[in-house]
Amino acid sequence: MNVGDALPELVVESVDPERMKTMAALLRDPNMIHLEPGEAARHGLGDRVVNQGPINMGYVQTMLARAAGGVDRVRATSFRFLANVHAGDRVVAGGTVTAVRQGDGGEEIDCEVWLDVTGGARALSGTATLLAPPPTP
Numbered sequence: 001m002n003v004g005d006a007l008p009e010l011v012v013e014s015v016d017p018e019r020m021k022t023m024a025a026l027l028r029d030p031n032m033i034h035l036e037p038g039e040a041a042r043h044g045l046g047d048r049v050v051n052q053g054p055i056n057m058g059y060v061q062t063m064l065a066r067a068a069g070g071v072d073r074v075r076a077t078s079f080r081f082l083a084n085v086h087a088g089d090r091v092v093a094g095g096t097v098t099a100v101r102q103g104d105g106g107e108e109i110d111c112e113v114w115l116d117v118t119g120g121a122r123a124l125s126g127t128a129t130l131l132a133p134p135p136t137p
Contacts, residue, residue: 001109001132007095010063015051017087023052040086048086056085056124060113063093068109069133075108076129083121090118095128107132 020034032039033050041047057079065071085091095113102108108129115124 001097001100003097003100005097007063007067007097007111007113010059010066010093012059012091012093015055015085015087015089015091017049019055020049020051020087023055027052027054037087045084046086048088051085051087051089053081053124056081056091056115059091059093060095060115060124060126060128063095064111064113064128064130067095067133068130073131073133074128075103075105075131077113077126078128079113079124079126081124083117083123085115085117085123089120091123092116092118098127100132103131105131 024034033043033045034052035049037047037049040049061074064074068074093115095111097109098112099110100107109132111128113126113128114122116122
C-alpha cells in the first residue's frame with residue numbers, strides 16, 4: 001500500500017432493521033429509536049429506525065480487516081459519529097492511505113476512514129492504523 005491509495009470499499013446494500021433488534025438485545029440497549037419507527041419519528045429522526053453506532057463502526061472495522069488481511073492486523077482506530085444511518089440505507093465504508101512507516105511489528109499503514117450513506121451524509125469518519133497485509137504467495 002502507498003500513500004494516496006484507496007482501501008477496497010465495503011458496501012452494505014441495505015441496512016437490516018432485524019440486525020438492529022439483535023444488537024439492541026446484545027447491548028441491552030432499550031432505546032426504542034432502534035426498534036420502532038414511530039419512536040424515531042417522535043424524536044425528529046425520520047420515519048425509519050436508527051442503526052446503532054457499534055454496527056456502523058463494525059462496517060468500517062470489517063473493511064479495514066479485509067484490507068489488512070485479518071482482524072489481528074488492525075492496530076488502532078478512532079471514530080467520530082457525524083450523522084445517523086437508518087434501516088434500508090445503502091452505506092459504503094472506505095478509506096485512504098495517509099502514511100506508510102516502519103513500526104515495531106513491521107510496516108504500518110495509517111489511513112483516513114469513513115462510512116457514507118449513499119445519497120446522504122457522511123455518517124462516520126476517523127483514522128486507523130493497520131499492519132501491512134502479508135505478502136501474497
